[in-house]
Amino acid sequence: MVKFINVSKRYPNGVLALTNINLTIEKGEFVFLVGSSGAGKSTIVKLLLKEIDPTEGEIIVGEYKLTQLPKREIPYYRRKIGIVFQDFRLLPNKTVYENVEFAMQITGAPAKIIRRQVPYVLSLVGLAHKAKCYPHELSGGEQQRVALARAIVNKPSLLVADEPTGNLDPDTSWEIMKLLEDINKRGTTVLVATHAKEIVDSMRKRVVAIDCGRIVKDQPKGVYSYESSDNQVLLQRRV
Numbered sequence: 001m002v003k004f005i006n007v008s009k010r011y012p013n014g015v016l017a018l019t020n021i022n023l024t025i026e027k028g029e030f031v032f033l034v035g036s037s038g039a040g041k042s043t044i045v046k047l048l049l050k051e052i053d054p055t056e057g058e059i060i061v062g063e064y065k066l067t068q069l070p071k072r073e074i075p076y077y078r079r080k081i082g083i084v085f086q087d088f089r090l091l092p093n094k095t096v097y098e099n100v101e102f103a104m105q106i107t108g109a110p111a112k113i114i115r116r117q118v119p120y121v122l123s124l125v126g127l128a129h130k131a132k133c134y135p136h137e138l139s140g141g142e143q144q145r146v147a148l149a150r151a152i153v154n155k156p157s158l159l160v161a162d163e164p165t166g167n168l169d170p171d172t173s174w175e176i177m178k179l180l181e182d183i184n185k186r187g188t189t190v191l192v193a194t195h196a197k198e199i200v201d202s203m204r205k206r207v208v209a210i211d212c213g214r215i216v217k218d219q220p221k222g223v224y225s226y227e228s229s230d231n232q233v234l235l236q237r238r239v
């Protein structure tokens with residue numbers, strides 16, 4: 001599903017954000033990407049969205065070789081993956097229903113399918129009753145649930161979430177992570193970049209840890225912290 005092969009990224013200002021990343025995520029997996037601030041998580045997400053290109057190496061997502069993807073095909077590629085950000089990024093002048101509907105309309109989906117699919121995904125995230133509300137009338141957790149509904153409405157095979165609980169309190173964070181788990185159980189591959197240590201520790205999913213742009217741990221049913229060669233190091237130490 002996702003393959004990073006010997007990927008390095010140096011930003012134009014000279015910062016080496018990633019060094020020789022090799023990572024394979026199989027179809028249907030749920031993966032937490034953890035690491036302290038500046039470790040390189042968002043750089044991995046931006047590479048996946050093809051917002052930036054690697055300096056070296058190759059990235060493959062499904063049938064797409066991102067490094068060889070022509071510019072004109074990028075919008076079509078992005079519509080095939082679901083994405084959720086820390087700051088929700090909803091359209092403020094559209095209702096909950098319209099935010100989700102719009103994501104389908106831009107793919108050219110038929111109106112009949114849209115009328116069926118939008119209420120369905122809103123009910124999946126528990127927000128059918130808020131369909132007519134505007135984003136400013138919702139709590140942060142509700143706004144993130146709308147963002148999740150929008151991310152999955154086109155049935156992406158990959159969902160990428162960059163700090164999806166960064167603006168939420170612990171209980172709401174749990175709700176969002178459980179929804180991501182539900183979405184994964186329905187067959188979507190899920191990659192979550194996060195600092196939410198307690199949730200990562202108790203969900204026991206695959207954990208890929210990066211530190212200073214390198215993968216330092218890749219553990220099935222893992223936890224947030226990792227063992228360095230000499231002692232126990234907690235990744236959140238520099239957060």
Ligand SMILES: Nc1ncnc2c1ncn2[C@@H]1O[C@H](COP(=O)(O)OP(=O)(O)OP(=O)(O)O)[C@@H](O)[C@H]1O
Pocket residue numbers: 011012013015016017035036037038039040041042043044
């Ligand atoms: N556009 C940019 N130009 C130059 N350097 C950048 C740019 N974006 C990120 N960096 C640098 O690349 C490194 C990795 O940053 P990245 O944003 O990927 O970290 P992160 O793990 O997502 O951090 P956080 O948890 O704080 O979001 C850092 O040293 C950062 O300063």
